Amino acid sequence: MSTVDLGLPGGLPSGLQGVPAADAPQNRKEYVSDQEVRWCPGCGDYAVLAAFQGFLPELGIKRENIAMVSGIGCSSRFPYYLSTYGMHSIHGRAPAIATGLATARPDLSVWVVTGDGDALSIGGNHLIHTLRRNVNLKILLFNNRIYGLTKGQYSPTSEPGKVTKSTPMGSVDTPFNPVSLALGAEATFVARTIDSDRKHLTSVLKAAAEHRGTSFVEIYQNCPIFNDNAFDAIKDPETRDDAIIPLVHGAPIRFGTDGHLGVVRDGFASLAVREIADLPGGEADLVIHDAHTPDPAYAFALSRLTDSGILHQAPIGIFRSVDRPAYDDLVRQQITTATESQGAGDLQSLITGADTWTVA
């Protein structure tokens, strides 16, 4: 499968370090489980599943060393359809469960599959704490901006004013921007991609897998039943060139039909979209995307170029990819250090302690 170049240099410690390599090349079919897929016809989840099954063999790791953990929601059925180890857990808790699994097992590639309700509403606390700790696990957030499994209530990413079963007069909630939230929690790898762009999706997944630490990937995913056409602007061939702000590390952020638009610095810590023709320096004024910028404020400014209401424009790609030691590596390092400096624990001596007396 071909991938697009995201412009990320190599040399970062791999997120797959410690996971045993496969003995032989694998193919997509090996990753298809025997369970019948039960999403609605036309659901964006099918495209993500197909891309994921196609991408896993490329990692070159043993199939039995992949573990998928999900919460509750349409997307959380994902693990059942992959022939890896998997746990379909409870609403919102997958990041917490995966934290324990990843910490206990450095030889596993651990993935969390979640949705906008699961990750950002009921499970918001676990999400931000997993991100700040930087546990070596990969979070795929399927964002369809609606509650699907409970049949059509607004979600924490729904646009203000949205009329749903639970908001007949329109939602008065201000939505989360998932990328902004992840950056606010100082996530080390934050990306956004689209269910229908298999090449881009695959490239982002690969970069996420290889990142050491928590990778957070928001996937725009269409719900044809309860929120159809939510992402039309970025999918319609007529509009998408002006709607997708492509992020390629090392390249100027330029887009639009014939590249007439670009991203420039605009005031204190902000970015803005401008007609290149209107810029005094032309293309030279554009921001060169640097996903390795240590300060998350830059990536945060990028994330604010996403429409919070009806989606007309959004940056797509890797916002941020920086190095920070992974939580689970540090935890295991402390165990190693303690064991090396004090010797492996002797249970009898532990329970006996220092202050004893003997009755003869």
Next chain:
Amino acid sequence: MIRTVTIEVKQLDRVVIRFAGDSGDGMQLTGDRFTAETASFGNDLSTLPNFPAEIRAPAGTLPGVSSFQLHFADHDILTPGDAPDVLIAMNPAALKANLEDVPRGATVIVDTSDFTPRNLKRIGYDENPLENGELEAYHVVALNLTGMTVESVKEFGLSRKDASRAKNMYALGLVSWLFQRPVDSTITFLQTKFAGKPDIRDANIAAFRAGYNFGETAEEFSVRYEVKPAVMPTGTYRNISGNLALAYGLVAGAQRAGLAMVLGAYPITPASDVLHELSKLKRFNVTTIQAEDEIAGVGAALGASFGGALGVTTSSGPGISLKSETIGLGVMLELPLIVCDIQRAGPSTGMPTKTEQADLLQVMFGRNGEAPLPVLAAQSPADCFAIAVEATRIAVTYRTPVIVLSDGYLANGSEPWQIPSVDSLPTIDPNFTVEPNATDAQGKATYLPYLRDPETLARAWAIPGTAGLDHRIGGLEKEDKTGNISYDPANHDLMIRTRQAKIDGIARTIEPLHVDDPDGTAKVLVLGWGSTYGPIGAGVRRVRAVGGKIAQAHLRHLNPFPANLGDVLRSYDKVLVPEMNLGQLAMLLRAKYLIDVVSYAQVRGMPLGAAELAEVIGNLVEETAGIDDDARQLGTAAANLTHWDHLEGAR
């Protein structure tokens, strides 16, 4: 100073001593040191720390009083004692807050330094109780302990404030002299604790010695006391608190199962010490994750169990409420998980530092759906070790979450523990599945994650990384054997009944309930669970000491119950069930065995008292024997047994 009177040494069989002061006065430390001295001397002992939830309530106020009670004896004892023989009160508030527990005739040692009109008025004393005769019934030793402390450490050039902080060591020195405690361990302790602060170290040691020497040279005391070492079974002993014993028991369980241990926990009183202790034990392949909340703590533990480690979470009632959904997931996934509930007074935030045993029904039933799981309860501080090992055995063997109940009294209380040999602990076999365990319709070897052991009904457990056995599990109902999602009505009924049968079947591996009924003629059985073991045992001894016949049994397994429990209950005319709740075990017993047990329920945030239980037991014994209300005397006699009657020694 030359002593002009001879000091008499009086032999006592047991003493209850209580140190009380401001939360900032170091009373817990003082109590711990006196306990260590007493343990090294070889007395049997039992302790009861009692402190406010506020870290530093306003100084000198009643809510700010912190105390530590220690009962030590020349024979085996069961409780920290109902009433102190000696009260050390470091300020007026400590005197006022504790005096009602002190029987007439007891010794009250008071630091007079803070007895100023302003301080007295603040806590509602109109007059100085040391001067108005209000304490006539007690043997009061009023000393300016703070002043003497400051004087004794003046050579170190500390500020008055710093100097006076050593007053707890002065007081400890004085009572160490009074009860002839060995002092070396305290001096070594102070040398280590303050190694980095030589001035403070030397001042504390000087104050401690000065307090001891004051007893020796001043004429305040004409009597010194001696409590001889207790006769205990041969072996090596240490003193241990419930939370420490629990931490060590969990490590022992994991080690005996050959599993790494992952604790996911969120700080909560009175459970946090288990997290603290385990965080020091990394060299035992113990990982501790201080999670973002209670739910994440149990989630991380369950995730680790999915990966083949022993997942553990520790909390108290409010935290258990939050963990309920994840525990239910554990029931469905059928994975080992240990959930420790160090109970405290509820409901809601309740009284965080006070003890209670009112979470029994919560842990039994507080989950959606039919979600049975084993429930164990420790009966004494040291028993927390054995109960944790037993919890590990059940969790790993049966692939199930297990609840371990302790409480604030066990957690912070301590007692001597005969240290077991590690080799004597059970070995636990995780029995991981590493090969296909079935053949599919096409004759191909396959893995069925919900194929069960016919004896235990435990499911097969293959962990990630095992080639060819990959599978998916989750909270949705499982199809029998395959574990695939199933909404089939008959299958759901089968799975519900199977999960219940698995837990019920654990009873086959539990020791039968032992009944202590010395000559087999008792008509009344007193049955308890958890930390009431000590007080019930002490109450029973009192009743027997005045001639009453009473049988005693104590449950450590609350689900399933020991297989013989029904027979035991039916063999007595009356069954008394004392609890620190409104009758939760009583409700379970009535529901399961249709026996109308007599519930004795007290929910005061404090352990039950031996005398109060003696009275209740004695009355019931006579009522059962048909003795009229006004003719009964056993209970009163047992309750009123006076102090030096070898009560707790009566077998």
